[in-house]
Amino acid sequence: MLIEIKMEKQRYERPVIRRLNVGVMNKFGTRTEYEPVTHIDDNAVASLIKEHGSPLFVISEKTIRTTFQDALRAFNTRYPKVQFAWSYKTNYIAGVCNVFHQMGSWAEVVSGFEYLKALKSNVPGNKIIFNGPDKTVEELTLAIDNDSLIHIDHLDELYTLTELAIAKAKKPRVAIRVNMDTGIYPMWDRFGFNYENGQAWDAINKIVLADRLQLVGLHAHIGTFMLSPSAYGVAAGKLSELAIRVRDKFGRKIEYLDLGGGFASKNTLKGSFLSGPDTSPTFDDFAETIVTAIVNAGFLEDELPLLILETGRALVDEAGYLLGSVISNKRLSDGRRATIMDFGVNILFTAFWYDHKISPAQDFSHHTEDTVMYGPLCMNIDVVRENATLPPMKRGEHVVVHSVGAYNMTQWMQFIALRPAVVMIDMKGKPHLVRKRETLANIDEQEVLPEYLRAFKL
Amino acid sequence: MVSLKKNIAISDSGFVFNPSNGDSFSLNQIGLDMLLQLKEAQSEEQVKAAIMAKYDIDRDSLDNDYYDFLKMLGQFKLLELS
Numbered sequence: 255m256l257i258e259i260k261m262e263k264q265r266y267e268r269p270v271i272r273r274l275n276v277g278v279m280n281k282f283g284t285r286t287e288y289e290p291v292t293h294i295d296d297n298a299v300a301s302l303i304k305e306h307g308s309p310l311f312v313i314s315e316k317t318i319r320t321t322f323q324d325a326l327r328a329f330n331t332r333y334p335k336v337q338f339a340w341s342y343k344t345n346y347i348a349g350v351c352n353v354f355h356q357m358g359s360w361a362e363v364v365s366g367f368e369y370l371k372a373l374k375s376n377v378p379g380n381k382i383i384f385n386g387p388d389k390t391v392e393e394l395t396l397a398i399d400n401d402s403l404i405h406i407d408h409l410d411e412l413y414t415l416t417e418l419a420i421a422k423a424k425k426p427r428v429a430i431r432v433n434m435d436t437g438i439y440p441m442w443d444r445f446g447f448n449y450e451n452g453q454a455w456d457a458i459n460k461i462v463l464a465d466r467l468q469l470v471g472l473h474a475h476i477g478t479f480m481l482s483p484s485a486y487g488v489a490a491g492k493l494s495e496l497a498i499r500v501r502d503k504f505g506r507k508i509e510y511l512d513l514g515g516g517f518a519s520k521n522t523l524k525g526s527f528l529s530g531p532d533t534s535p536t537f538d539d540f541a542e543t544i545v546t547a548i549v550n551a552g553f554l555e556d557e558l559p560l561l562i563l564e565t566g567r568a569l570v571d572e573a574g575y576l577l578g579s580v581i582s583n584k585r586l587s588d589g590r591r592a593t594i595m596d597f598g599v600n601i602l603f604t605a606f607w608y609d610h611k612i613s614p615a616q617d618f619s620h621h622t623e624d625t626v627m628y629g630p631l632c633m634n635i636d637v638v639r640e641n642a643t644l645p646p647m648k649r650g651e652h653v654v655v656h657s658v659g660a661y662n663m664t665q666w667m668q669f670i671a672l673r674p675a676v677v678m679i680d681m682k683g684k685p686h687l688v689r690k691r692e693t694l695a696n697i698d699e700q701e702v703l704p705e706y707l708r709a710f711k712l
Numbered sequence: 713m714v715s716l717k718k719n720i721a722i723s724d725s726g727f728v729f730n731p732s733n734g735d736s737f738s739l740n741q742i743g744l745d746m747l748l749q750l751k752e753a754q755s756e757e758q759v760k761a762a763i764m765a766k767y768d769i770d771r772d773s774l775d776n777d778y779y780d781f782l783k784m785l786g787q788f789k790l791l792e793l794s
């Protein structure tokens with residue numbers, strides 16, 4: 255019998271030559287970026303894309319839950335009364351919000367639209383924190399009726415709210431937002447009442463003495479992507495000091511201190527030499543400084559306020575992935591390799607701030623090349639990564655962008671392309687569509703074409 | 713046809729050394745195959761035929777990559793006109 259031996263041709267990959275710089279460490283230091291990521295929570299990247307299209311956002315429920323539990327543990331083990339409130343603007347896809355609500359998070363919203371979204375998801379009104387400088391009379395009225403926690407941003411809002419309270423003969427529960435010097439530059443002093451110049455104490459006095467609102471809390475949100483736990487120690491100390499002053503002057507208890515959000519996620523900020531996972535403080539680091547400041551502030555044991563945290567990005571960034579595909583490879587005039595992807599800053603807004611880790615989604619030889627990664631938009635700013643070390647990839651091959659769960663699915667733009675689908679992989683590894691890919695119908699729905707512009711002849 | 717400079721050393725494992733300026737380079741397997749072909753082959757056609765015999769690749773894509781690779785070799789000063 256004749257056995258036919260057929261020579262299988264080998265898998266092709268673009269030829270690559272790379273100069274070796276003896277003694278100079280690769281800018282990235284590690285090789286992790288080179289490892290292929292073919293699956294997310296047991297789902298093949300290729301099949302997810304086949305089913306839902308490319309690009310595609312994927313959220314790991316497992317990562318959200320483990321990250322949340324880690325954060326909760328860090329605070330719960332140090333302090334008796336801790337409450338997280340999910341920052342809707344960080345990612346308000348209902349599926350994502352509800353994972354946080356299932357784990358016990360309240361809702362933290364900064365607009366009427368977010369407020370309604372939380373109500374619609376059946377978050378009890380008294381567990382919604384309403385932040386932000388721009389609350390309309392209608393929105394404030396709704397928040398009063400639902401007994402929500404209204405965080406007052408400025409004096410005009412204080413007076414509007416007081417008028418509404420009088421008209422309704424109700425005593426809404428409020429906090430004031432306090433801004434302060436925490437040693438961080440630039441100081442966030444646009445929102446709220448300043449601590450150092452006495453505005454915050456002044457507002458507190460006005461509220462308590464007018465006796466139309468119940469001052470139940472004090473709030474601060476000192477910045478975002480904060481890499482310094484000590485700033486939170488300062489903030490917690492100053493809020494505690496105000497709370498104790500209220501007790502001493504008026505004999506009243508401030509029920510909660512809300513330290514806002516801002517903990518850094520594990521992303522790598524642009525221009526930083528060390529990678530995010532090496533530099534970002536842990537939840538334990540933040541918890542330690544915050545709790546230390548509160549317990550040493552002089553509260554009696556039964557007076558300890560509830561500690562509220564509005565942590566956003568640090569809880570969801572790592573749970574989000576963006577899957578995409580190579581459109582084309584080019585050589586730039588200066589010799590660098592450029593890869594054009596099917597996603598750009600239109601849906602990956604955070605590419606402006608971070609050097610997102612990007613992994614190829616299929617196996618490859620160990621050879622890599624420095625590559626500029628561009629999106630498909632026809633504009634100069636559409637750069638996904640100025641310099642990524644990646645293996646050669648062919649048109650149609652896939653990549654996985656890591657840590658995109660925060661702010662991208664809320665700040666994405668419908669520019670040139672429609673927004674992609676979002677899939678969440680549940681605890682058992684089953685994928686669920688949580689946001690449909692947009693279609694032309696979504697755009698048409700909003701447009702109104704005047705009758706006289708309907709017809710034209712070309 | 714352009715060809716590889718005569719004094720360039722190529723190791724089996726894909727390392728390239730240019731003794732005239734001390735530069736060294738690494739190649740992936742296809743890069744190595746192509747470089748070896750460039751060193752031996754008489755024509756561009758021969759180089760491409762050898763690659764297509766070994767790898768699963770169509771002619772158009774190979775053409776693209778071939779010229780791109782030559783451009784890189786040129787930039788790294790590894791080529792000469794013959």
Ligand SMILES: Cc1ncc(COP(=O)(O)O)c(C=O)c1O
Nearest residue numbers: 341475478515516564565566567
């Ligand atoms: C009032 C308030 N709370 C919470 C957050 C969430 O912040 P982060 O995502 O940095 O934790 C923000 C975001 O800017 C905010 O403005």
